Amino acid sequence: MNAKTRRLVTASLVAVTTTAVLAGCGGADGGSGSEGGVLKLWTHNAGNAAEYDVVEKVVNDFNASQTTYKVEIEAFPQGSYNDAVVASSSSKKLPCILDVDGPNVPNWAWGGYLAPLELSGGEVPLDDQLPSTVGKYQDKVYAFGFYDVALTMFARKSVLDENGIRIPTPEQPWTRAEFASALADLKASGKFEYPLEMGTGGSGEWWPYAYSPQLQSFGGDLVDRDDYKTAEGALNGPEALDWAKWFRSLVTDGYMAQKSGASPNDDFLNGKSAIEWDGSWSAAKNVEKLGDDLLILPPVDFGKGPKIGGASWQWAMSSNCAKPEGARAFLEFTRKTKYFTEFAKAVGTIPATDAAAAQIPGYEPGGRYEPLVRAARDFAVVRPVTPAYPFISSVFEKTAKDIVAGADPDSALGEAVKQIDANLKMNNFYAD
Amino acid sequence: MATRSPQPGATSGPPTAWRRLPVHATRVVLALFFAFPVVFMLVSSFKPDQQIFGDLAGPRAFLPVGDLSLTNYTAVFDRVPALRFLLNSLAVSAITVVLGIVVNSLAAFALSRMRWRGRKFLLTVIIATLIVPFETFALPLVWWVNELPWLEVNGFGLTLTEGWLDTYRVQILPFVAWGFSIFLFHQYFQSIPKELDEAALIDGAGWFGIYRRIVMPLSGPAIATVAILTFLPAWNSYLWPLMVVQQEELRPVMVGIQYFFQLNPSWGEIMAYSSMITVPVLALFLAFQRSFINSIASSGVKG
Numbered sequence: 001m002n003a004k005t006r007r008l009v010t011a012s013l014v015a016v017t018t019t020a021v022l023a024g025c026g027g028a029d030g031g032s033g034s035e036g037g038v039l040k041l042w043t044h045n046a047g048n049a050a051e052y053d054v055v056e057k058v059v060n061d062f063n064a065s066q067t068t069y070k071v072e073i074e075a076f077p078q079g080s081y082n083d084a085v086v087a088s089s090s091s092k093k094l095p096c097i098l099d100v101d102g103p104n105v106p107n108w109a110w111g112g113y114l115a116p117l118e119l120s121g122g123e124v125p126l127d128d129q130l131p132s133t134v135g136k137y138q139d140k141v142y143a144f145g146f147y148d149v150a151l152t153m154f155a156r157k158s159v160l161d162e163n164g165i166r167i168p169t170p171e172q173p174w175t176r177a178e179f180a181s182a183l184a185d186l187k188a189s190g191k192f193e194y195p196l197e198m199g200t201g202g203s204g205e206w207w208p209y210a211y212s213p214q215l216q217s218f219g220g221d222l223v224d225r226d227d228y229k230t231a232e233g234a235l236n237g238p239e240a241l242d243w244a245k246w247f248r249s250l251v252t253d254g255y256m257a258q259k260s261g262a263s264p265n266d267d268f269l270n271g272k273s274a275i276e277w278d279g280s281w282s283a284a285k286n287v288e289k290l291g292d293d294l295l296i297l298p299p300v301d302f303g304k305g306p307k308i309g310g311a312s313w314q315w316a317m318s319s320n321c322a323k324p325e326g327a328r329a330f331l332e333f334t335r336k337t338k339y340f341t342e343f344a345k346a347v348g349t350i351p352a353t354d355a356a357a358a359q360i361p362g363y364e365p366g367g368r369y370e371p372l373v374r375a376a377r378d379f380a381v382v383r384p385v386t387p388a389y390p391f392i393s394s395v396f397e398k399t400a401k402d403i404v405a406g407a408d409p410d411s412a413l414g415e416a417v418k419q420i421d422a423n424l425k426m427n428n429f430y431a432d
Numbered sequence: 433m434a435t436r437s438p439q440p441g442a443t444s445g446p447p448t449a450w451r452r453l454p455v456h457a458t459r460v461v462l463a464l465f466f467a468f469p470v471v472f473m474l475v476s477s478f479k480p481d482q483q484i485f486g487d488l489a490g491p492r493a494f495l496p497v498g499d500l501s502l503t504n505y506t507a508v509f510d511r512v513p514a515l516r517f518l519l520n521s522l523a524v525s526a527i528t529v530v531l532g533i534v535v536n537s538l539a540a541f542a543l544s545r546m547r548w549r550g551r552k553f554l555l556t557v558i559i560a561t562l563i564v565p566f567e568t569f570a571l572p573l574v575w576w577v578n579e580l581p582w583l584e585v586n587g588f589g590l591t592l593t594e595g596w597l598d599t600y601r602v603q604i605l606p607f608v609a610w611g612f613s614i615f616l617f618h619q620y621f622q623s624i625p626k627e628l629d630e631a632a633l634i635d636g637a638g639w640f641g642i643y644r645r646i647v648m649p650l651s652g653p654a655i656a657t658v659a660i661l662t663f664l665p666a667w668n669s670y671l672w673p674l675m676v677v678q679q680e681e682l683r684p685v686m687v688g689i690q691y692f693f694q695l696n697p698s699w700g701e702i703m704a705y706s707s708m709i710t711v712p713v714l715a716l717f718l719a720f721q722r723s724f725i726n727s728i729a730s731s732g733v734k735g
Contacts, residue, residue, distance in 0.1 A: 046680065047511050047691025077690030080674050087675045090571075091578045091597060265696055266485040281695040 039071045039326050040095030042085070044313060046075035050346045057342065062333045069326040071097070089113050096321035097330060100143055102311025103205070103383040103393070105135030109142045110387035110430055115319040116140040119328070122335030124353060132310030132380045133352040137387075138432075144331075145314035146340050147349035150375040151210060152308075153297040154268060154276045154286055160295065163189055170374050173298040173306045176246075183255045186274045194257045196250060197273035200404060201260040207397035208383065210277060211247065213299065213307035216381055218243035222396055223420065228386040229429050231420040235396075236413040243302070244409030251404055258404055280372045284348040287368060296371045299379060310380030312349065350376045387430040391423045468494060470710070477504050477703035484699050504704035511701065512691045513680065514708065521684040522712070524603045525666035531608040532662040533655055539609070540617030541643045545629055555618065561611045567671070574675050577602050602676045603684065607666060613658045620654035621647060656723030660716065667713055685709045 041059065045052040052075055059071045074095065076084050082104070088094050089111070100108055108114045119126065119141070126134055126144060135143030160167055165182045168174045174182065186195035199210060212222055220240030223231045234240065250256035261267050268276040269289050275297075276282075286294050299306040315334070317327040340356035343349065344363070350372050351357045362369040383389060399416040403409055424430070471494050476484045478500040487493045508514055539558075543551050577596040584591045596602040624647060632642045648655070670686040677683055686709070692702045717724070 048694050049511065074678060075680060076678075077687070077693070079690040079693045080687065083674055084678065087574060088678065091574065091595075093597065093678070261485065261488075263481065263485055263697070263699060266482050266699075269482060270486050279695060285696065 037069050037323070037326070039069050039097060039321075039323060039330060041071050041073050041097040041330075042081075042095045043073060043075050043099050044078040044081035044101075046077045048078070048347075051343065054339070054342050054346045058334050058339055062330050065333065066329075069323070069329065071330055085113065092320060094318040094320055096318055096323060096327045098316055098318055099313050100135065100316050101205070102132065102135055102143070102145065102314055103389050105143050105311075105314065105316070106137040106385050107387040107390050108316075109137040109140075110432070112319050114142045114316045115321065115324065116142055117144070117317060117328070117331065119144075119332055119335070121332040124335045124337055124340065124355075128355070129352045130310075130350075130376055130380070132376065132382050133312070133314065135311070135314045135316065137385060143314035143316035144335075145312055145352055146334075146343035147312060147347065147352055148310060148376045148380070149312045149349055150280045150308055150372045150380070151213065151277065151299065152280060152283070152372060152375060153299065154278055154282065155274060155295045155297055156290060156293050157295050158293050159186070159274050167295060168297055168300075170298045170306075170371060170378065173301045176300065176302045179300045182275075183250075183253075187253075187255060192272070192274050194255060194260075194272075195274040196256045197260055197264045197268050197276040197278075198250070198256050199260055199264045199277060200257060201262060201264065204397065205393060207400050208393045209309040211400055212383070212396060213309050213379075213381060214247070214302060215240060215243045217300070217302040217304050217307045218246070219304045221384075222392050223384045223386065223388070225384060228384065228388070229424060231392070231417045235420070236410075236417045239303075240413055241409055244403050244413055246302075247400065248403050248406070248409060251406075280350060280369070281348060283369055283372060296369070298371065298375060306375075306379045307381050308375055308379045310376065310382045388420070388424055388427070392420055395419050395423075473703050473710070474707050476700065477707045478502070479504075479700055481698055481700050484703075504698075504700040505708075507698070507701050508705045508708065512688045512705065514685075514688065514705065516681060517683055517685045517688040518709070518712075520600075520682060521667055521669075521686075521709075524600060524669075524684060525663050527600075528604050528607050528666040529659050529662045531604070532610060532613055533658055535608050536610060536613035536658065537617045537648065537651070537655070538643065540614045540621055541639075541647060543614070544618045544621035545626070545642070545647065546639060555615075558611045558614050562615075570671060570675065573606060577606065577676065597676050598678050598682060600682060603669065603673055603682075606672075607662075607669075610662065613662060616658055616661070617651070617654055620651055624650050653723045653726040656720040660720050660724055663716055664713065667709075 041055075043052065043055050045055060055073060055075075059073055063070055082101070085094065085098065085100075085108075094113060100114070105114070109116075126141065129144065130148055133145040133148050134141060135145070157167070160182075163182075163185045165185060166174075166178065168178075183195055186192055199206065202210070208222065215221065215235075218239045220237060220243055221234040224234045251258050261272075264273075264276060265278060265282045265285070267273055268278070269286065283296060299308055315331060317324060317331065321327050337353065337355050337359070340351050340353050341359045344351035344356060345360055350369075351360060351363060357363040357373055361367065363373055364370070384392060386392070395416050399412050402412045475494060475496050478496060479487070480499055480501075480503070483498050484493075487498065492498070542548075543555050543558075574597075579594065580596050582593050582596060582599075582601070584593050596605075628646050629642050632646055637645065667684075668686055669684055673682075673684050673687055677687075688709075689702070689705060692698060692705060
């Protein structure tokens, strides 16, 4: 390093150090929660400007509507949001208002992070919402959402027509045999290395969200929902075993990649796959790229009807909120049809009420995105309502990945049941 | 005119250049192997998403061809307060480096140049701390820093506060003292003749004078190495700030990458942001490269 470089580096370091030391090495103390009438709101929307802007608008409207409370937003990136909440709860730094992913509501309620909501006011009654958009645990409401998302199969009409494949409808979805035949035809066309894109390169909650509905359509489930005390029979019964063998066969038959690429949606749009199992969040982009050639198809009926996962992000109040009446006032204020509409419009999600859906072009009856609304309404299955869900979710992810990679389905599912049952027992079945 | 006499054995084998060909070829392959990810990242940062994945099948993935633009870079600034995150990381990393050099070199000086009972045992304990992964004590550390007191300037007075969460200091101070830096300084100081200390003592210098005027000025390569090895983990810090920082304005660059992982990640933007946060690290390494290699070679420490 020559003298000039050394001087430059030294000067830079000194300048930066001096600035920071003068600033006292401190942070901008925001306080915790709602001191002095301030209510902190945490959202998972950092980096997601479309949804964040609506959150900001709702907050600004509330702040302008009264002078008692002031809501301040802190946005976190979605990928690290849950970790931030869990770390903050252990140091008792949770904000008054926070959003929560629907399947986590029972766990966070059981863990004492959330307080039950008693919403008496608000323009929109809770009963008007899609059931999957209201977060309940032990018959108490802990959260509500403005929208839901839906899984669907995207395909090109031209490709299905070319291969003589029937276009399914919500009333008459593909059966298992029809789906198998369609995949065989598409594979035989020689145009697709893998005709089915299932997003197997994903990770985390995507696995139970995307593939447990298919397990349920076969007749299995993640846990016995009668009392949530065992997964025996549900996750390792004959139906579940049938699902596991089918899932693996998609790879061995060459219909699906064991691990799909980093962007399954771009691969579909580039024509690498014929059918894509994806979420409603890709619908607008696909319509934009493929226009009238895009088909939004219902899920396959594997025997027990078509199924998709339900519940997306919802808003809740923390149990350590110092001003619960303020948080409640804010949450009630947000329950206006115009906000339900604006969230869905901005993010391209399915509005939680019919009144909102009627106001959004494409989501009205007969609209371009109506199949998504119908799927959310008719086919959605809420993930198991138990505090054990985060654990069950991680076990299922590992098990399904093992099965796709070639593990023996019987022993893989048996091991999953053993782990889930041990967790339930160890936590005294999550009794309060 | 002087003529070169042939080297012994040179006439029996192929010319030197040919003999070195396999070595050079291996080096080129290795260089390409390590350069390709960086080249891919830089090139992809100028392409739209669909083209990135369309080009993946062939060499176009590494070539700046097709629909190139700065769109991804402008989108980065719309999505993330990138400048703020860069400044935060720069400040946190730079202060950690400066304090780390001072604190660890002082500790190493005492262990290496001064004679006192138990110093070898203490050095062993310090080296032993290196085998404990950070993840194992991250949660207890969160609890601990949440309980720590701090004096805050409040007008003309001082206020005692509790808890370091949501501050810059919580991102800096736990990482100043580092066993590896102490060990590296210690090894380097051992190579400096102790006679210099004795001569300085005779001339009336104190231990701090010897440290400041003799040992540190002779330890440029060790300082450069510690600077790089401290800067890298500070710059790459992800788990810790995720756990202790809630306010957006205090977040470092690595947490910022999470902003891009939405339901449909925009890979072009991810590549653009990754390129932006990689450049400072590459620049630092290039600036200190020679000293870094010298120090690694002379201290007998290999990473």
